[in-house]
Amino acid sequence: MSPDIPIWFLDIDGVLNTLPPIFQDKPHEFSTVIFEDLRISWRPKVIDFVNRVHREKLSEIHWLTMWGETAQTEFAPLVGLDHFNYAYDPLGDFGTPEYWWKISAIKQVTNGGRRKFIFTDDDLRDGLAWRLGNLATSARCP
Numbered sequence: 001m002s003p004d005i006p007i008w009f010l011d012i013d014g015v016l017n018t019l020p021p022i023f024q025d026k027p028h029e030f031s032t033v034i035f036e037d038l039r040i041s042w043r044p045k046v047i048d049f050v051n052r053v054h055r056e057k058l059s060e061i062h063w064l065t066m067w068g069e070t071a072q073t074e075f076a077p078l079v080g081l082d083h084f085n086y087a088y089d090p091l092g093d094f095g096t097p098e099y100w101w102k103i104s105a106i107k108q109v110t111n112g113g114r115r116k117f118i119f120t121d122d123d124l125r126d127g128l129a130w131r132l133g134n135l136a137t138s139a140r141c142p
Contacts, residue, residue, distance in 0.1 A: 005057060006116035009064040009087060009106060010050070012075055014122025016042055035078060042079045054082050059118065062087040062109060064102050 010016070018030065018041050032041040053059050061084040063071040069086060076083065087109045088101075102121065110117050 002057075003115055006059050006118050007087075007109060008053070008059040008061045008118040008120070009102070009109075010061055010084070011121040011123070012063075012065045012067050012071055015120050016046065016050070016079065016081075017075075018042060031079070033078065035074070040075070040078060044080075047079050047081055051080070051082050054084065061085070064088070064105055064119070064121070 029045070030041050030043050032039060034040070050061065054061050061082075063084055063086040065071050067075055068088070072083060072086060075081070087105045102119075106117060106119065107113060109115075
């Protein structure tokens with residue numbers, strides 16, 4: 001894809017796989033299945049939007065999730081998502097306060113933050129959000 005369009009890093013749990021009680025007041029707007037003893041709930045309108053963004057080449061979508069490659073092989077077919085790349089840092093530490101593997105993966109895929117990106121994740125804690133914002137800011141300010 002063109003380097004002019006942003007890369008969209010997409011998480012699953014808490015983003016596409018909604019967690020109760022988010023949808024309790026509008027259950028008719030959600031679909032739910034049980035997958036390997038996990039309840040998977042999603043909003044078809046959101047899935048349609050993500051696919052449209054991908055198909056119209058408005059963004060280059062990359063999975064960035066603890067689901068790993070099963071995001072593509074299991075989750076995507078289950079909810080009807082297109083095929084997306086998977087961005088990851090196989091050597092990353094999965095959660096120390098000083099280092100977050102997802103930021104490392106974003107740096108790798110965006111050439112150190114030089115390419116525009118969107119990051120949708122439900123786990124942006126204060127310090128992590130600051131580091132991510134710092135990556136975007138430092139990429140624009142030499």
